[in-house]
Amino acid sequence: MLNFTVGPVQSSDAVRVIGGENVPYFRTAEFSExxxxxxxxxxxxxxxxxxxxxxxxxxxxxxxMEAVVMNLLTPEDRALVVNGGSFGARFCxxxxxxxxxxxxxxxxxxxxxxxxxxxxxxxxxxxxxxxKSSVNSGPSVVDQKYTAFLVNKHETSxxxxxxxxxxxxxxxxxxxxxxxDNISSFLxxxxxxxxxxxxxxxxxxxxxxxxxxxxxxxxxxxxxxxxVAAKDPKCMYFDLKDALKNQExxxxxxxxxVGTLLQIHARLKEIEAAGxxxxxxxxxxxxxxxxxxxxxxxxxxxxxxxxxxAVTPLRPTNGMSANDIFLxxxxxxxxxxxxxxxxxxxxxxxxxxxxxxxxxxxxxxVAALRRVMHY
Amino acid sequence: MLNFTVGPVQSSDAVRVIGGENVPYFRTAEFSExxxxxxxxxxxxxxxxxxxxxxxxxxxxxxxMEAVVMNLLTPEDRALVVNGGSFGARFCxxxxxxxxxxxxxxxxxxxxxxxxxxxxxxxxxxxxxxxKSSVNSGPSVVDQKYTAFLVNKHETSxxxxxxxxxxxxxxxxxxxxxxxDNISSFLxxxxxxxxxxxxxxxxxxxxxxxxxxxxxxxxxxxxxxxxVAAKDPKCMYFDLKDALKNQExxxxxxxxxVGTLLQIHARLKEIEAAGxxxxxxxxxxxxxxxxxxxxxxxxxxxxxxxxxxAVTPLRPTNGMSANDIFLxxxxxxxxxxxxxxxxxxxxxxxxxxxxxxxxxxxxxxVAALRRVMHY
Numbered sequence: 055m056l057n058f059t060v061g062p063v064q065s066s067d068a069v070r071v072i073g074g075e076n077v078p079y080f081r082t083a084e085f086s087e088x089x090x091x092x093x094x095x096x097x098x099x100x101x102x103x104x105x106x107x108x109x110x111x112x113x114x115x116x117x118x119m120e121a122v123v124m125n126l127l128t129p130e131d132r133a134l135v136v137n138g139g140s141f142g143a144r145f146c147x148x149x150x151x152x153x154x155x156x157x158x159x160x161x162x163x164x165x166x167x168x169x170x171x172x173x174x175x176x177x178x179x180x181x182x183x184x185x186k187s188s189v190n191s192g193p194s195v196v197d198q199k200y201t202a203f204l205v206n207k208h209e210t211s212x213x214x215x216x217x218x219x220x221x222x223x224x225x226x227x228x229x230x231x232x233x234x235d236n237i238s239s240f241l242x243x244x245x246x247x248x249x250x251x252x253x254x255x256x257x258x259x260x261x262x263x264x265x266x267x268x269x270x271x272x273x274x275x276x277x278x279x280x281x282v283a284a285k286d287p288k289c290m291y292f293d294l295k296d297a298l299k300n301q302e303x304x305x306x307x308x309x310x311x312v313g314t315l316l317q318i319h320a321r322l323k324e325i326e327a328a329g330x331x332x333x334x335x336x337x338x339x340x341x342x343x344x345x346x347x348x349x350x351x352x353x354x355x356x357x358x359x360x361x362x363x364a365v366t367p368l369r370p371t372n373g374m375s376a377n378d379i380f381l382x383x384x385x386x387x388x389x390x391x392x393x394x395x396x397x398x399x400x401x402x403x404x405x406x407x408x409x410x411x412x413x414x415x416x417x418x419x420v421a422a423l424r425r426v427m428h429y
Numbered sequence: 430m431l432n433f434t435v436g437p438v439q440s441s442d443a444v445r446v447i448g449g450e451n452v453p454y455f456r457t458a459e460f461s462e463x464x465x466x467x468x469x470x471x472x473x474x475x476x477x478x479x480x481x482x483x484x485x486x487x488x489x490x491x492x493x494m495e496a497v498v499m500n501l502l503t504p505e506d507r508a509l510v511v512n513g514g515s516f517g518a519r520f521c522x523x524x525x526x527x528x529x530x531x532x533x534x535x536x537x538x539x540x541x542x543x544x545x546x547x548x549x550x551x552x553x554x555x556x557x558x559x560x561k562s563s564v565n566s567g568p569s570v571v572d573q574k575y576t577a578f579l580v581n582k583h584e585t586s587x588x589x590x591x592x593x594x595x596x597x598x599x600x601x602x603x604x605x606x607x608x609x610d611n612i613s614s615f616l617x618x619x620x621x622x623x624x625x626x627x628x629x630x631x632x633x634x635x636x637x638x639x640x641x642x643x644x645x646x647x648x649x650x651x652x653x654x655x656x657v658a659a660k661d662p663k664c665m666y667f668d669l670k671d672a673l674k675n676q677e678x679x680x681x682x683x684x685x686x687v688g689t690l691l692q693i694h695a696r697l698k699e700i701e702a703a704g705x706x707x708x709x710x711x712x713x714x715x716x717x718x719x720x721x722x723x724x725x726x727x728x729x730x731x732x733x734x735x736x737x738x739a740v741t742p743l744r745p746t747n748g749m750s751a752n753d754i755f756l757x758x759x760x761x762x763x764x765x766x767x768x769x770x771x772x773x774x775x776x777x778x779x780x781x782x783x784x785x786x787x788x789x790x791x792x793x794x795v796a797a798l799r800r801v802m803h804y
Contacts, residue, residue: 059682074449079437082765268487370551
């Protein structure tokens with residue numbers, strides 16, 4: 055099978071070789087060294103500010119999104135959440151579950167975030183009041199003082215990549231803690247924590263890190279670390295203080311997905327050797343552009359106003375069901391693209407550009423799409 | 430390296446081959462079938478009562494221990510917890526974090542659970558009152574009505590295997606929900622949920638399932654399922670209702686450790702083909718007995734009163750530090766045994782009998798032990 059989904063994606067040979075080996079025992083100096091280097095490389099690759107730290111969670115990206123809310127936010131906070139699809143809705147739901155007051159910036163599917171969505175007046179207390187917006191997409195509550203901003207940099211469900219400079223500027227002006235789900239955008243689009251003033255960034259093992267799923271990663275700025283230090287979350291497994299303390303010596307409180315962490319290590323070293331994040335982003339961008347250039351004449355509309363290099367969200371314009379295209383590519387051509395769920399199931403499918411893929415792979419995909427769409 | 434730890438352990442060829450492949454996309458009918466078969470085989474292998482269900486958690490065994498407490502117990506419950514080592518203490522801590530009233534049956538390290546530890550008077554309300562015990566090991570609170578019993582069937586930290594018939598009898602008489610951490614005992618020692626009347630059993634991918642770590646498994650009886658249905662846990666990631674609903678169609682709410690779940694599938698099929706749980710238990714037992722017979726003349730004392738087939742906990746009686754033996758075996762002989770932490774660090778190390786091991790492997794270990802211990 056040829057895999058163009060948004061995760062799990064295809065791994066490099068070096069990563070797969072490790073997967074084929076017995077998993078080593080891990081309460082050792084050898085494994086600690088691997089974990090400390092994993093932390094060092096992650097800090098470097100996200101441009102983290104000095105004295106930032108990293109924790110590795112055995113769990114999905116959602117596990118880390120929830121761990122961040124549980125460890126950094128309290129009922130005394132008020133969060134502003136960009137909700138432009140399933141993952142934005144997930145951040146809202148997590149805030150709700152944990153009693154964190156929040157308002158949504160609800161965006162229509164496929165729409166970019168604009169300056170108008172962030173119309174606010176700053177307050178003398180360092181928080182901000184969003185003005186009642188005349189459009190539906192703005193926060194609807196007036197006179198609320200926000201303390202945190204939560205955003206999925208790339209809303210993977212619809213393939214919308216938000217303008218992080220706009221968001222960073224807004225957060226800086228209003229002194230908001232900036233929490234970034236960077237799960238599907240890490241290594242695909244530019245991102246620099248220090249430049250943006252971001253406090254948290256989250257990613258997962260099975261996106262552009264191109265390792266098996268099972269591990270998610272949280273990078274915490276000094277400001278985020280101070281929040282973690284001040285709070286006791288009501289969960290042992292997601293206690294980031296405990297995770298940070300263990301990671302000081304390259305360990306974890308509980309048995310982690312040791313094999314996947316070794317694969318992440320190999321992959322981070324591979325990226326470093328190949329020129330770092332910039333060349334990884336350039337590679338992904340060139341694959342995305344190659345694919346997009348090859349489907350110009352097909353009855354497929356790109357439905358996002360603001361694309362990430364990670365994925366191309368497509369709507370068939372010839373009346374075919376998006377899910378049927380997914381199934382036909384899988385069953386008749388040995389190719390996985392990424393289906394959508396819910397209301398988008400029959401309308402949109404996605405083609406990913408993460409993982410071990412080449413232009414030849416895209417030629418095969420485009421040829422198969424032509425056959426499936428009779429075009 | 431030759432691995433005799435208690436996890437991760439050595440995998441079969443079939444399991445390792447899957448680890449070396451690209452991880453497939455999983456929102457498919459094909460992956461759903463695998464997951465439904467995983468559920469069916471797990472139910473069979475633990476002798477679950479009819480209408481039991483299984484959930485697969487991407488996380489360590491502790492994640493599942495905590496998920497069970499969060500989803501089944503409330504502040505209106507009162508739990509009785511066997512605390513004979515690190516994992517018993519962990520159950521207590523989890524109850525504490527989640528505000529579940531509980532008392533401990535504290536056992537000295539290495540000691541078996543006896544009928545005297547369970548001295549109680551049953552009450553007319555179906556709960557039970559433990560009598561104030563004259564020894565330190567009994568629950569110290571009188572006039573408490575318990576509703577649940579939590580036990581690590583095999584306290585892995587000290588290698589003590591508790592008498593489950595004694596516990597089951599006690600729970601039946603007092604109408605207690607019986608929650609069993611079976612993490613390191615599953616497939617190593619006999620266990621039958623229906624016979625024992627156990628309501629929950631937990632295991633992990635990296636013990637006798639001999640797959641990479643990263644997945645834990647919870648089996649829930651109808652009585653446990655009714656508790657799950659009645660409670661909303663304050664955690665999205667550990668919401669078992671959501672996990673159960675998704676597992677009805679062989680899926681998970683969030684991206685799981687797909688690769689490890691495929692490896693678990695291969696391993697469960699392998700066990701089924703080789704004669705099922707009974708022959709797996711027999712194989713482990715025979716390896717444990719082989720090893721124990723070979724070290725009779727070595728200055729090593731078995732420190733558990735009640736052994737599991739999973740592991741042999743050993744105390745050097747020649748004055749050597751247990752941790753030094755662990756390090757020497759690792760650095761000079763390419764062998765991992767399992768060190769202990771905390772107060773046992775220099776006193777006890779453990780030799781595991783789980784995973785892909787042979788009598789020849791144990792011959793190598795015994796020869797290396799002789800050299801390290803100069804015996």
